[in-house]
Amino acid sequence: MNRIVRDDGFHPDDLEHGEFLTLERLEAGVEAPVLLQLEPDADPSDLPRHFAWISGIRIHFPNFTDGRGFSLAARLRQLGYGGRLGAFGHLIADQYSQARRSGFDEVVINELMAARQPESQWLAKSGWRQRSYQAHILRSA
Amino acid sequence: MARRFTPKIITTNDLLEGDVIYLTADGSWTRRFSDAKLFLEQAEAEAALARIETRQDIHVGAYLADAETGIDGRPQPVHFREQFRATGPSNYFHGKQAETGDVQVQ
Amino acid sequence: MYRYSEFDDAFVRARVAEFRDQVNRRINGSLTEEEFKPLRLKNGLYLQLHAYMLRVAIPYGTLDSRQMHQLAHIAEVWDKGYGHFTTRQNIQFNWPKLADVPDMLEALADVSMHAIQTSGNCIRNVTADHFAGAADDEIEDPRPTAELLRQWSTDHPEFQYLPRKFKIAVSGSPNDRAVTRAHDIGIRAVRGKGDETGYEILVGGGLGRTPMIGKVIRSFLPKDDLLPYMEAILRVYNLSGRRDNKYKARIKILVHETGLDELKDQIETEFTARRRVFPGVNQRLLESLNAHFAPPEFVDAESSEYELRRTRDPLFRTWCDTNLNRHRDPNLAIVTISLKPVAGTPGDATADQMRTIADLAKSFAHDEIRVSHEQNIILPHVPKAFLPRIHDRLKRSGLATANIGLISDIIACPGMDYCALATARSIPIAQEISQRFDELRLERKIGPLKIKISGCINACGHHHVGHIGILGLDRAGVENYQITLGGDATETAAIGKRPGPGFSAEELIPALERLLDAYLTIRLSGNETFLQCYRRLGDQPFKTALYPDSARKAA
Ligand code: SF4
Numbered sequence: 001m002n003r004i005v006r007d008d009g010f011h012p013d014d015l016e017h018g019e020f021l022t023l024e025r026l027e028a029g030v031e032a033p034v035l036l037q038l039e040p041d042a043d044p045s046d047l048p049r050h051f052a053w054i055s056g057i058r059i060h061f062p063n064f065t066d067g068r069g070f071s072l073a074a075r076l077r078q079l080g081y082g083g084r085l086g087a088f089g090h091l092i093a094d095q096y097s098q099a100r101r102s103g104f105d106e107v108v109i110n111e112l113m114a115a116r117q118p119e120s121q122w123l124a125k126s127g128w129r130q131r132s133y134q135a136h137i138l139r140s141a
Numbered sequence: 142m143a144r145r146f147t148p149k150i151i152t153t154n155d156l157l158e159g160d161v162i163y164l165t166a167d168g169s170w171t172r173r174f175s176d177a178k179l180f181l182e183q184a185e186a187e188a189a190l191a192r193i194e195t196r197q198d199i200h201v202g203a204y205l206a207d208a209e210t211g212i213d214g215r216p217q218p219v220h221f222r223e224q225f226r227a228t229g230p231s232n233y234f235h236g237k238q239a240e241t242g243d244v245q246v247q
Numbered sequence: 248m249y250r251y252s253e254f255d256d257a258f259v260r261a262r263v264a265e266f267r268d269q270v271n272r273r274i275n276g277s278l279t280e281e282e283f284k285p286l287r288l289k290n291g292l293y294l295q296l297h298a299y300m301l302r303v304a305i306p307y308g309t310l311d312s313r314q315m316h317q318l319a320h321i322a323e324v325w326d327k328g329y330g331h332f333t334t335r336q337n338i339q340f341n342w343p344k345l346a347d348v349p350d351m352l353e354a355l356a357d358v359s360m361h362a363i364q365t366s367g368n369c370i371r372n373v374t375a376d377h378f379a380g381a382a383d384d385e386i387e388d389p390r391p392t393a394e395l396l397r398q399w400s401t402d403h404p405e406f407q408y409l410p411r412k413f414k415i416a417v418s419g420s421p422n423d424r425a426v427t428r429a430h431d432i433g434i435r436a437v438r439g440k441g442d443e444t445g446y447e448i449l450v451g452g453g454l455g456r457t458p459m460i461g462k463v464i465r466s467f468l469p470k471d472d473l474l475p476y477m478e479a480i481l482r483v484y485n486l487s488g489r490r491d492n493k494y495k496a497r498i499k500i501l502v503h504e505t506g507l508d509e510l511k512d513q514i515e516t517e518f519t520a521r522r523r524v525f526p527g528v529n530q531r532l533l534e535s536l537n538a539h540f541a542p543p544e545f546v547d548a549e550s551s552e553y554e555l556r557r558t559r560d561p562l563f564r565t566w567c568d569t570n571l572n573r574h575r576d577p578n579l580a581i582v583t584i585s586l587k588p589v590a591g592t593p594g595d596a597t598a599d600q601m602r603t604i605a606d607l608a609k610s611f612a613h614d615e616i617r618v619s620h621e622q623n624i625i626l627p628h629v630p631k632a633f634l635p636r637i638h639d640r641l642k643r644s645g646l647a648t649a650n651i652g653l654i655s656d657i658i659a660c661p662g663m664d665y666c667a668l669a670t671a672r673s674i675p676i677a678q679e680i681s682q683r684f685d686e687l688r689l690e691r692k693i694g695p696l697k698i699k700i701s702g703c704i705n706a707c708g709h710h711h712v713g714h715i716g717i718l719g720l721d722r723a724g725v726e727n728y729q730i731t732l733g734g735d736a737t738e739t740a741a742i743g744k745r746p747g748p749g750f751s752a753e754e755l756i757p758a759l760e761r762l763l764d765a766y767l768t769i770r771l772s773g774n775e776t777f778l779q780c781y782r783r784l785g786d787q788p789f790k791t792a793l794y795p796d797s798a799r800k801a802a
Contacts, residue, residue, distance in 0.1 A: 066408060069487050098405075102405055121272065124268065202331060226297065233592075
């Protein structure tokens, strides 16, 4: 069973049985709000016209050293996406702060990771708001 | 044609100390190249490597390195990289040469 | 000098605590080695050939005496009493133990220092001209810009897991002492049409397996646009840089494969969007940072003692002629302290030497110290009157070698004496060269010459941009050294060319002797440097000198 990690700890994955569409499927046209799954090489520039049809997006991290998902999330937020945004795949607790600061709301991890890096290790990163040089720069100017 | 297997030892770096260690015949670790177990059979060497690779709590980055038997009947390095790892840097008397008395054969 | 704000201090301390926790989690199995490795690298910790190695940042090469004293302290408590200054304005400790590293980082935090992002696939320690704030040719001090970039790049959430490492250098002078053309991004202060200063932005420079000189992607970037422009470049690189082959993952390959114009379009599009986030931010921050780097108040000290000593003491005179640079204030000099004694290890300093340097800076040089990418130490603001006393003290500590810019002022990476990636040693080669040409008493006759040595294709020793570059390789289990000629690290940057096959360690020094003999014979006069001579004549005469046998055969 997957866990969703948020600032207040672990939660069951309410979307575990949800159907996530690929970008191609979405672009082919849908009739009700859908969930979208993006690979890290997705080009989101055309996505804004579909935003109304998207109830949630998850970005795939094939490996924790592949940081494209962080930029993709930031780009989605820059394009005006205000909905639910999650990261899934191989992410470690030490990346929680970067994920949140790039625009993700939550990180989805599998059972093995949740066992190896239990809730306390993720909660230790929940203070991500306090220590951001980028926010500090914008504040101090 | 498959390359003939040349004798090997198993070496890695200690997780906490960071220094070079070698697998011995009784499955423990030594800091001297000459005390390492010399593997003459490929299958045996690879099985031993696979076994110790799971011990991430002890070491980092184990691999097989070429070795040969010296005149004292003990294993010694073949490649210069392993020679340096076994002894220490050449610009200062630091590392293994100072700690175990193994000196550079150069 | 930049003084940490409360935010900076809290940040580095929290980071130390985080790393302490990460070390514990590695030991208790919560983190695998695969996961721990990028985390420790981002905190400067490598696992090398014989031990862990901690690489500490000296942002834009600037230190004060208190910080230098602390480096000496760290070297003694947790290392073997010395440190190694690198080609990227860092200092490396070669022998720490894993469990001690958090304490070392804590000791650094006590003096407003850190090891953050000195390694790993992220934006590395930002480097700058080591004469910043003192050079007489400066358009502006590059350090406020470098500090702004340090803050912006530190734990930037998007750019911690880039395809590969990313290096930025800043220069404030037309004379490029920061090798900006060999960096992923080079930033050069330039004057615009209305005399306002802005930046020229170079992208895609780098050494390594595929050496490339950076290309101008913006000839004039207004200062206010710096951060959004950097974010645009990094975001395009992060999303499109290659991740399938680590030798093709640097931005230089992306520039090469995408084409500069196409890439520029992508960056400009991203920039337009990013710009909205930073209205007026750079300008205001740079203004407040400028105050941190205001020059000290220089006093008009009497310099007759200096003049007198010059006439009386030939050793002192030689040292002055070689190791001093012109300061923008005529009463002062920029002193370069050589870390290249004959037969020594380039860039190494003992704890005692660090303390001597710290004390000299404090007593005589406005408490400022710089570290150069050429692995020397600089006192940027020295009233000339104090030079005799400084020279005396340096002599006693083995720091008065008068060889800056000469053949024994060699850049050498640690090579296979320490580095796990090395294919051959570089330190002993540097030692032999300096010893041999000292014996021959040829150093001064040969004049300005930059020899740069790397122990593998990663080129940390900048061999491609050495007038003579030396690359150590492993040829069938034997160390072999490839020579390149005609490289240049300055504003006239060039990648050296390989004249022919490599040499064994034994053949190398005689080959260099033949090469330099040939140069001394064919140069127009004592004023024509090796590089000028090479540029005038091309590599043919040097090839003949290096490979006399094949020259004879061809004849
Ligand atoms: S050039 Fe190679 S050997 Fe030298 S320090 Fe860099 S990686 Fe190590």
